[in-house]
Amino acid sequence: MSDVILRIDHLVKSFGGVQATDDVCLDVQRNETHAIIGPNGAGKTTLISQLSGGLKPDSGSIIFNDQDITNLPVQKRCRLGLARSFQITSLVMSMTVLDNVALAVQAQDGHSFRFWKPARSISKLRGPAMDILADANLQKKADTVVSALSHGERRQIEIAVALATNPQLMLLDEPMAGMGPSESASMVEMLKSLNGTKSILLIEHDMDAVFTLADRISVLVYGRIIATGSPQDIRENQNVRRAYLGET
Numbered sequence: 001m002s003d004v005i006l007r008i009d010h011l012v013k014s015f016g017g018v019q020a021t022d023d024v025c026l027d028v029q030r031n032e033t034h035a036i037i038g039p040n041g042a043g044k045t046t047l048i049s050q051l052s053g054g055l056k057p058d059s060g061s062i063i064f065n066d067q068d069i070t071n072l073p074v075q076k077r078c079r080l081g082l083a084r085s086f087q088i089t090s091l092v093m094s095m096t097v098l099d100n101v102a103l104a105v106q107a108q109d110g111h112s113f114r115f116w117k118p119a120r121s122i123s124k125l126r127g128p129a130m131d132i133l134a135d136a137n138l139q140k141k142a143d144t145v146v147s148a149l150s151h152g153e154r155r156q157i158e159i160a161v162a163l164a165t166n167p168q169l170m171l172l173d174e175p176m177a178g179m180g181p182s183e184s185a186s187m188v189e190m191l192k193s194l195n196g197t198k199s200i201l202l203i204e205h206d207m208d209a210v211f212t213l214a215d216r217i218s219v220l221v222y223g224r225i226i227a228t229g230s231p232q233d234i235r236e237n238q239n240v241r242r243a244y245l246g247e248t
Contacts, residue, residue: 002066004027005030005065005168006027006028006062006063006064007026007027008060009060011023011057011060011062012060013046013050014058019223021046021050024060024220024225026228028201031197032200033191034200034202034215034218035201035203036201036218037218038221042220042222045173048084052077053074053076053077056070056071064077064080065080065168069082078165082169082171083162083171085162091158091161093145093146095146096142096143096144097133097138097142097146097149098133098142101161102164105125108165132160133160135194136163137190138160138190151178152182152187153186155175155183159172163194169199169201170200175187175204188212188213192213195213210231216228216229216230217231
């Protein structure tokens with residue numbers, strides 16, 4: 001199997017006279033965190049919508065795990081292991097964190113247990129669910145009802161539920177949106193715990209978080225990738241400074 005889990009080749013998407021993605025070429029390595037940054041209107045949401053299947057590109061191709069998924073619908077991409085954060089989570093507010101994760105384990109494994117029986121009471125579900133919470137440093141929240149959690153904590157649980165579906169690649173679209181400094185710090189710590197073990201494509205406006213988490217960063221400006229490299233490479237790239245950071 002290739003070390004490249006996702007390859008984007010010459011992807012184009014236009015809306016009227018505006019090219020939201022303009023000949024985008026990009027690859028994501030297996031088990032890396034690859035961030036995409038860019039100013040508002042750069043085309044980040046359009047790009048990730050094409051990757052998840054919400055938008056069909058005008059031209060180009062999307063190769064996932066050596067399979068062309070360019071024309072596959074959202075559901076088939078999810079079954080192949082490509083998961084976008086907001087598509088794969090629907091927290092049950094009246095249930096505990098552990099119950100929510102256990103339900104995701106049940107859905108992934110195709111168990112046919114009676115739906116009114118608490119998922120957490122089934123050992124085949126509880127064990128894996130607790131392991132996922134431990135991996136995400138969330139085991140202390142296992143018995144907390146979701147409705148009692150803060151916004152930031154709920155976003156963390158959404159990612160834990162996503163992990164329970166055993167995704168091959170996670171598309172995280174601004175996971176720290178709406179968070180305060182302490183919640184953002186907790187999310188960063190959670191995502192850091194996944195470094196090197198999960199393939200993640202991250203879109204995020206919090207530059208401190210991006211430069212902390214990313215193995216590589218791609219910069220998208222007016223629908224085009226103008227640079228890809230390590231965080232240090234991106235910091236030192238003069239084109240990035242001019243186009244994105246506003247420096248001369």
